Amino acid sequence: MEKNVINKNHPIPMYIQVADWIRENIQSKVWKKDKQLAAEEELAKQLEISRGTLKKAISLLINEGLLIQIHGKGTFVADKKISYPFAQEFISFAESMQRQQMDFTTYVIEKSLVHPPEKIRERLSLSPEDDVLFLKRVRSIEGEPVILLENYINYRLCPGISQVDFTKNTLFSEMEKRSGHKIKSGIRQFEAHALPYEQSVWLNLPQGSPVLFLDQLTFFEGHIPLETSSVWLRSDKYTVTSVLHRD
Amino acid sequence: MEKNVINKNHPIPMYIQVADWIRENIQSKVWKKDKQLAAEEELAKQLEISRGTLKKAISLLINEGLLIQIHGKGTFVADKKISYPFAQEFISFAESMQRQQMDFTTYVIEKSLVHPPEKIRERLSLSPEDDVLFLKRVRSIEGEPVILLENYINYRLCPGISQVDFTKNTLFSEMEKRSGHKIKSGIRQFEAHALPYEQSVWLNLPQGSPVLFLDQLTFFEGHIPLETSSVWLRSDKYTVTSVLHRD
DNA sequence: GAGTGGTCTAGACCACTAG
DNA sequence: TAGTGGTCTAGACCACTCT
Numbered sequence: 081m082e083k084n085v086i087n088k089n090h091p092i093p094m095y096i097q098v099a100d101w102i103r104e105n106i107q108s109k110v111w112k113k114d115k116q117l118a119a120e121e122e123l124a125k126q127l128e129i130s131r132g133t134l135k136k137a138i139s140l141l142i143n144e145g146l147l148i149q150i151h152g153k154g155t156f157v158a159d160k161k162i163s164y165p166f167a168q169e170f171i172s173f174a175e176s177m178q179r180q181q182m183d184f185t186t187y188v189i190e191k192s193l194v195h196p197p198e199k200i201r202e203r204l205s206l207s208p209e210d211d212v213l214f215l216k217r218v219r220s221i222e223g224e225p226v227i228l229l230e231n232y233i234n235y236r237l238c239p240g241i242s243q244v245d246f247t248k249n250t251l252f253s254e255m256e257k258r259s260g261h262k263i264k265s266g267i268r269q270f271e272a273h274a275l276p277y278e279q280s281v282w283l284n285l286p287q288g289s290p291v292l293f294l295d296q297l298t299f300f301e302g303h304i305p306l307e308t309s310s311v312w313l314r315s316d317k318y319t320v321t322s323v324l325h326r327d
Numbered sequence: 328m329e330k331n332v333i334n335k336n337h338p339i340p341m342y343i344q345v346a347d348w349i350r351e352n353i354q355s356k357v358w359k360k361d362k363q364l365a366a367e368e369e370l371a372k373q374l375e376i377s378r379g380t381l382k383k384a385i386s387l388l389i390n391e392g393l394l395i396q397i398h399g400k401g402t403f404v405a406d407k408k409i410s411y412p413f414a415q416e417f418i419s420f421a422e423s424m425q426r427q428q429m430d431f432t433t434y435v436i437e438k439s440l441v442h443p444p445e446k447i448r449e450r451l452s453l454s455p456e457d458d459v460l461f462l463k464r465v466r467s468i469e470g471e472p473v474i475l476l477e478n479y480i481n482y483r484l485c486p487g488i489s490q491v492d493f494t495k496n497t498l499f500s501e502m503e504k505r506s507g508h509k510i511k512s513g514i515r516q517f518e519a520h521a522l523p524y525e526q527s528v529w530l531n532l533p534q535g536s537p538v539l540f541l542d543q544l545t546f547f548e549g550h551i552p553l554e555t556s557s558v559w560l561r562s563d564k565y566t567v568t569s570v571l572h573r574d
Numbered sequence: 575g576a577g578t579g580g581t582c583t584a585g586a587c588c589a590c591t592a593g
Numbered sequence: 594t595a596g597t598g599g600t601c602t603a604g605a606c607c608a609c610t611c612t
Contacts (some may be wrong), residue, residue, distance in 0.1 A: 090588090093600065096574060119578060130602045132379075135579090145514075150549050152581050152609035168415065176434055265572045267392075271562040272519035272537040290519040290537040298398035302397050302591095315518040324417035325512045327343060327387055335601050339606090340581065366597060377583045382598090399590035549610095 094129055094158060098137035104271075106146050106157055106183070117147075117155040118131045120159040130187030144169060168322045170266040170298075173227055173311075174221060182221060185252075188246050189282065191214040193235060200232045203297060203308045213242050217253065218282045226284050226317040231309040239304065255298075255306060264301040268294050269318070279312050290317060333374060336502045341376055345384035347566070353393050353404055364394075364402040375483065391416060392570030415569045417513040417545075420466060420474055420558075421497040429468060435493050436529065437463040440482060441465075448549040450544060450555045458482045460489050462498065465529045473564040475529050478556040484508075502545075502553060515541050517567070526559050539564060 086097040105111040117123060120247070123132040125237055138155060141147040145168075149155045178185050196204070196212040215231040231251060233241060238258040246254075256263055272292040280287040292313040311322070333344040351357040362499040366371060371381040385402060388394040392415075409497055424431050443451070445461040451459070462478040478498060480488060485505040493501075503510055520540040525534045539560040560567070 095600080099574075121578090126367060132603090133601060136600090148512075148550055151612085152577080152611080153549070153608095154578060168569075168571065170573045229580065261420065263573055265570065267397075268569045268571060269525060270517055270567040270569070272560075274409045274537045289523045292519045300608095302400070303395055313519075315520075316339060320517040322415075322515045322517070323512065325384075326417045326510055327346075342581080368597090377585095379584090380582060383581090396598065397591085399592075399596080400589095401597060 081262050086129070088128075095136040095140070098127060098129065098134060101169075102137065102141055103144075103146060103179075105323045107179070107320070111157050112156055113159045113241075117157075117189070119154065142325065143323075147287070155306055168270075168324070170263070172250060172252045173229070175252065184219050184221050184226075186247050187218045188215070189218060189241065190214065191246065193242050201310060204232065204234050204305050206234060213238070215246065217246060221317070223315045225283050226314045226315060228279055228312040229309055229312075231307055233307045234305070237300075239303075242320060250309075259305075259306070261300045263306075265303075266296060266298045269295050270294060275312065283312060283314055285314065292320065335375075342380050342383040342387070345371060345374060345376065345381060346387045349388055350391075350393060350426075353388075354426070358404050360404055362402075366401065373420045374527070376552050390570075390571065391545065392568075415571070417510070417515075417528055419499045420476070421538050422499065424468075431466050431473075433494050434467070435462070436465060436466045437461065438489065440442045447555060451479065451481050451552050453481060460485070462493065464493060468564070472530050473561045473566060475485065475559040476556055477558075478554055479556045481552070483550070484547075498554075500524060506547070506553070508547045508551075510553075511546055512550075513543055513545045515543050516540060522558070522559065530559060530561055532561065539567065 085101045086094050088094065101113075112116075118126065120131050120134055120138070124131045124237045135264075138147060138149065142149060146158055146159050147155055172177075176185070192214050193211050196206060196215045200212060201210070202206075206212070213231075213235050215229070215233065217229045217231075218225050219227045219229070222241070233242065233251075233255065238255050241254055241258045244254050252263060271293045272290055274287045274289045275283065275285055275287060277287045279280065279291075280289070283291070285291070290313040291310040294309075294311040294313065296307075296311060297305055298307040298309075332348045333341055335341065338445065349358075358364075365379050367381055369442065371378045372456045374381065384463060385394060385396065393405055394402055395405045410543060418426075421431070422450065429479075439461050440458050441461045443453060443457070448455075448457070448461060453459070457506065458476075460477070460480040460482050462480065464476045465472050466476070467475045480498070480502065485502050488501055488505045491501050498500070519537055522532055522534060522536045522538045524534045527536070530538070532538070539562040541556075541558040543554075543556045543558060544552055545554040545556075
């Protein structure tokens with residue numbers, strides 16, 4: 081039976097638990113491409129949840145591109161190749177890699193508490209006396225650098241974060257841990273840039289190469305900005321793919 | 328009263344009608360930035376719908392970046408600048424522009440029925456005898472070209488589409504009209520490219536300029552592929568912005 | 575016609591925010 | 594404490610697909 085999959089008591093909403101369980105079945109290849117899931121009513125009964133809750137879980141996975149539903153036919157495991165749903169759900173590079181069970185390494189180029197430039201202060205709604213943690217990292221897959229990140233983090237909201245070893249810990253998880261709040265949303269703007277010299281050194285690419293550039297702003301619940309960053313992505317190595325839907 | 332906003336009978340699902348109504352209030356500036364909406368229970372009562380239906384409408388608009396919700400506080404009109412939710416919802420360039428009440432013009436460079444290259448045939452799951460419509464267009468805003476599109480459309484699914492005047496009609500609406508089916512989903516892959524010479528002429532940019540490149544595949548319901556395209560975007564003129572959420 | 579997902583309801587209780 | 598959104602339920606009826 082599938083019923084012991086979820087815990088009816090508080091910690092995590094049931095629809096998230098159900099989505100996690102389905103995602104795991106897909107990623108571990110227990111459920112293969114094109115497998116038809118049990119009908120919603122049936123599956124809900126097995127899991128001892130209501131159909132509405134199950135539908136909410138399924139819709140998350142449709143959004144991630146892991147499932148497709150066809151009216152009158154059923155729910156199926158999608159034929160998903162490598163996909164980096166960076167543009168779809170607010171997940172970090174680290175989370176995206178982890179979900180795909182890919183290994184990456186992080187090298188910290190710079191980590192320092194600084195007084196922020198005017199532009200950063202505005203974006204993060206900082207008071208004049210607020211400091212920010214400036215973080216500059218390169219991430220590599222199989223020894224090849226693919227992504228360069230420059231983050232500015234509101235230090236008041238994440239006290240002690242300057243002590244973290246970012247070769248071992250991810251920024252998102254540390255920001256949530258230090259602040260005691262959940263990251264809720266973000267804005268990402270995608271542009272194509274010619275790689276500046278300063279960045280080209282770290283990405284092991286010729287200056288002027290076309291790269292994906294992301295401008296990011298991250299919020300806690302309550303629309304409180306806590307982090308802003310510039311990201312340079314080698315789009316020859318790491319493409320951003322989105323599975324999108326119409327309503 | 329707000330109740331005449333929606334039609335309880337069939338044509339369009341109520342949650343879409345409600346979302347359209349809210350979107351219009353926001354875009355026409357009747358509801359301004361930071362305006363707090365009536366509480367869900369109250370608003371549902373006014374619209375004579377259930378709270379669940381209202382929540383579904385609201386979640387669409389949160390996804391579009393038009394509303395934000397804060398637990399315990401309320402629902403608010405987001406502070407939205409120009410945003411092109413290209414990476415979030417499967418809407419076409421034309422629809423994106425129309426929603427923002429921006430004018431654009433379309434110039435058709437080429438429109439021809441052709442026998443598709445092998446790669447296109449595979450992507451669209453075509454039989455050897457199937458033809459495709461090849462369409463090459465430039466779109467300009469205020470006289471400035473910003474986007475170049477090359478589309479391959481399964482002609483069997485959209486009979487007669489070769490007759491359409493694409494300076495006046497949009498591809499998505501024509502594909503839906505000719506086929507009698509609704510476009511349901513798509514996959515977009517974002518890359519940064521150095522602008523090839525052939526494309527540079529149409530975008531009025533130097534060859535080699537960094538541009539956003541999109542590789543797109545479009546599906547009807549039932550996961551039937553009907554169109555695939557390559558799109559070059561001037562990211563200095565037209566940036567792709569996504570408002571993203573975590574669950 | 576049998577089986578599927580799509581929409582909608584009317585309610586319940588919980589968790590968070592604010593004064 | 595009052596007011597808000599977040600989650601969950603148990604059911605109903607409709608629309609679509611396939612045989």
